[in-house]
Amino acid sequence: MQDATGAVVAFEHVTKRYPGTDAPAVNDLTFAVPAGEICVLVGPSGCGKTTTMKMVNRLIEPTDGRITIDGRDVTRIPAVELRRSIGYVIQQVGLFPHLTIGENVAVVPRLLRWKPGRVRDRADELLELVGLPAAYRDRYPSELSGGERQRVGVARALAADPPVMLMDEPFGAVDPIRRERLQNEFLRLQDRVRKTIIFVTHDVDEAIKMGDRIAVLQRGGILAQYDTPAAVLANPASEFVERFVGADRGLKRLSLARVRDLDLLEPVVVRPGEERAEARRRLEAASDAVAYALLVDEDERPIGWVDRDDLSGSGSVDPDDATPGAPTVQPETTLRDALSALLASSVQLGVVVDARDRLLGLVSVDAIGERMRAPVEGDPGLGEPREPEEVA
């Protein structure tokens, strides 16, 4: 798409005090998000992460300090104009139920009085960008699934091509499997659009996965640490960060690497209609490590595993021969999520698929284990083992 890179978003001594409260909600926050990066604000509830985010588009006004976008103080820009120039995604999505998907996506362009033709073209372009069929343009939000609605929410936020996007727990309301896919999709999208994104979550794993940088906030709106995920995991700046990140930092380190960083295994692929005897011969010829062949449909989408017994007899292979339920992961899936999916399945092999569910290869628990022993790029490692933490 555009090579539009985001803008630098800088917080300078930003404080927010609500009237009638002693303790500030956000306390003297200073940090800058480089253009085109995802900065995740993470912390326990009451840490002021949402307040911090909402001060960027002036849904909440800071009491002190200033926030700038490419050097412009946001409080000097009329609120309505500012908000139209910043993408905004919320957890409950907040699509307008009375507007079609196309109209929902076109909301900001319409507010900006784009010409109707341009608005229409942009809506179509956006639906394609987030991977929704063009036919969805005339449907209403109530006719879509939760995941689809969330994608429309992202498309709507991108409509006027804003340099900055604010996302408040955008994947919080979706079930874990769909969330994983939406996260992957969003990362692929971000590779193309390169916005500056301020992303709020309470989930450390999501922060590690999504963030180029993580701002860990603690109660009272104090910035406990601001660094790359690898650095936060390797060198927590304080006891609070260490506790918040969790005792399983070794395991979380797995979130720093992705399936795409591994060498994938080549599966024995079987297609419906193939002679059973021929399929059996190929499976037997394969190495002992692979006891199963993968049945895929005509679009290269995995259907399920077949073993030697499934392939016994004569005739041709049938889709019903397969045992469905092979865990699928994507190149963007973190090794931690991949490992978790693999351990949950009987065959400890994961099927790696692309955005269109087409087979790319296999990933094994062993391959992940091997990767764990190798140093991760940008991750200085865990260093000396520490004493176990007492849990607060």
Added chain:
Amino acid sequence: MTEDAPFFRVDWVVDNLPEIGRRLGEHLTMTVLAVAIGFAISFALALLIRRRPGLYGPIIGVSGVLYAIPSVALFALLVPITGLSLTTALIGLVSYTFIILIRNIVTALEGVPREAIEAADGMGYTRAQRLWRVELPIALPVIVAGIRIATVTTIGLVTITTLIGAGGLGYLIVNTGIRRFFDTSTYTGVVLAVALAIAADLLLLALQRWLTPWARAREAA
């Protein structure tokens, strides 16, 4: 009922079609005027309540008292002030719509999902744009439901206004019917009033469906 006076005299209806039509027209006009004026005032008051929620109690209280006054008594109180006129009839009719319409509009606006409002604010709608383009369209089904109740109630009440000389189907029921012991006229008036109420209700329902195709999509989903 005797052999000379059948239960229902179709010939009278046929002979008096123009008169019946005129009364029906009067009835309809008064209903439309009362509901339209009532809605305009209620809408303004509901928006006022939105700005100052403290006013909800007092406004609903006064509307409730107005609603509680028996209609005959209300008209009797108004006649010395505004006379035997259409104005008198309308003041009474309009005041009865308040409690239904104000409460409905306020509830409808409160029922707009919070996240839709937050999204609208976050995307840079002005307050007025948010009201007209987001909140009111979403609130429309509930608002129209209120208008339907107000309309049906008003059609019933309009029959009383014949007592202060305002005409309408009440004229057929009371003046040429009950007072002259002429049942055919009474029945004609009653049947037409009921038919008018049903027709108006269905028409408004159709209007609401037409205006809110998205609400049907939700039902289907």
